[in-house]
Amino acid sequence: MVPLNLNRAIKEGARFVRRLEAESGQKISDCNQCGKCTAGCPLGFAMDLMPNQVMHLIRVGLWAEVLESRTIWLCSHCAVCTTRCPRNIDLARVMDSLRITARREGRIGSERSIALFNEIFLDSVRRYGRAHEFGIGLRHNLLTRRPFKDSDLGRVWLRRGKLKLGTRKIKGAAEIDRIFSEVERTEDGR
Amino acid sequence: MRYAYYSGCTLHATAREFDLSTRAVCSRLGIELEEIPDWNCCGATAAHATSHLLSVALAARNLALAETQEADLLVPCAACYHRLVTARKEMSENPHLRERVVRIIGREYRGRIGVRSLLEVLDHLDPERLAAGVVRPLRGLKVACYYGCLLVRPPAVTGFDDPEQPQVMDRLMRQWGAEPVDWGYKTECCGAGQGFSNEPVVLKLVRDILATASRAGADCLVCACTLCQSNLDARQGHVNRVYGSDFRLPVMYFTQLIGVGMGMEARELGLDSLFVDPRPVIRALG
Structure with missing residues (x-):
């Protein structure tokens, strides 16, 4: 964790909360810090900030620590927190918004592998209209420099004809690409 | 009974047996599946972790296509189901969002059709009609029904079963003569897509799920999500290697077990294409 700068926290904290x-x-x-989200979080064991700490740090203006945490990427959006929150906060949705913000601001911390996986996945969808499992896995392996990760599984899937090496675009692939562009345009125009 | 069928990407690749068994079982039960023409990926976790608008728009194109078929959407995979049902709900509650998305996808969408999970549809079938289909009851088979996250959570979105102690699959398995075990990990997360990007975390979660099912005396696990199935089945060998365990628990889709009860062959249901071979457990049924 970086040293805390309280001046910055006070000045920018409220603006971050609003956004x-x-x-x-x-x-x-x-949030009243009851801790139910943390008690039920299945990924808590691997997180650097507990879900209730995420909420608290945001509230007191320490948002940079949250954006650069491993926690926001380890969250699997299982929604136990959302389901159990007595204050009806959709914390899984807050985690999504934090991931979106971290990416937009180029503040992805040490969990690059997960963020990269999302990018590669969406790139496949944009290109072909569907997720091409083999291509996504291979590209992720190469870019994370673990070329043989899951190759034992891949061999079995290939032998059983479950992984297709070749790609095929859906008829509306250009339409999907346009949807991506339109979304980007709409969001940039905000 | 006619539905617009959304199979999803993995059902044409690593989860081919889910598509195979869904089609076989639905055809036998008189549920007509009409594949959505030229459907696209629902966007999965990658989309909603990247852009909320994109996640709704990708799902919405499928909803719009299904609307032209004038039938409710039927989705076997819990993960795809969750994306489609979430997009539908958000657009029906927020007309501004719907207008925005309609503009982005360039297709008409009025929100007239529903999104159903296959489990939900089977649960609403006439029990007598279901019972008539069972020719080879799964008598004595102890199953751990694994619901995972996306089928039942958050209840405000999915809303067809108890989010902490769901029963849909247990009920169905009981109707088929199997014995669902009582266990505490029905709705625990398997780590989903992190199997690819952050495997150590997934192996710990999967180990706990397998250990709990095993302690409860289960012969096999039953699931409804392609990510859950692949983490629990394909990565079971990795769990054994990392933790020194010796799990050999078959993990089947509920549609596969239903098919077995209907007297279908292992091959018709893709039981021969899983990692942990479920056929010995099935053969033991007699």
Whole structure:
């Protein structure tokens, strides 16, 4: 964790909360730190910040620590927190908004592998209209420099004809590419 | 009964047996599946972790296509189901979002059709009609019904079963003569897509799920999601290697077990294409 700069925290904290609330549709100040989200979180064992700490740090203005945490990428969006929150905060949605913000601001911390996987996955969807499993796995392996990861599984899938090496675009592939462009245009225009 | 069928990407690749068994079982039960023409990927986790608008738009194109078929959407995979049902709900509650998305996808969408999970559809079938289909009851088979996350959570979105103690699959398995075991990991997360990007975390979660099912006396696990199935089945060998365990628990789709009960052959249901071979467990049924 980087040294805390309280001046920055106070100045920019409120602005960050407002933006996050707009992006997620959730009211951060509704959290009363009961800790149910953390108690039920299946990924908590691997996180550097517990889910209730994420909420608290955002509230006190330490948003940079949150954006650069491993936690926001380890969250699998299982929605146990959302389901159990007595204040009806959709924390899984807040985590999504934090990932979106971290990516937009180029603040992805040490969990690059997960963020990269999302990028490669969406690139496949944009190109072909569908997720091409073999291509996504291979590209992720190469870019993370672990070329043989899951090659034992891949061999079995290939032998059983379950992985297709070749790609095929859906008829509406150009339409899908246009959807991506339109979304980018709409979001940039905000 | 006619549905617009959304199979999804993995059902044409690593989860081919889910598509195969879904089609076989539905055809036998008189559920007509009409594949959505030229459907696209639902966007999965990658889309909603990247852009909310994109996640709704990708799902919405499929909803719009299904609407031209004038039938509710039927989705076997829990992960795809979750994306489609979420997009539908958000657009029906937020007309501005719907207008925006309609503009982006360039197709008409009025929100007239529903999105159903296959489990939900089977649960609403006439029990007598279901019972008539069972020719080879799964008597004595102890199954751990594994629901995972996306089928039941958050209840405000999916809303067809109890999010903490779901029963749909247990009920179905009981109707087929199997014995669902009581266990505490029905809705624990398997780590989903992190199997590819962050495997150590997934192996720990999978180990805990397998150990709990095993302690509860299960002969096999039953699931409804391609990510859950692949993490629990394909990565079971990795779990054994890392943790020194010796799990050999078959992990089947609920449609495969239903098919077995209907007297279908292993090959028709893709039981021969899983990692942990379920055929010995099936043969033991007699």
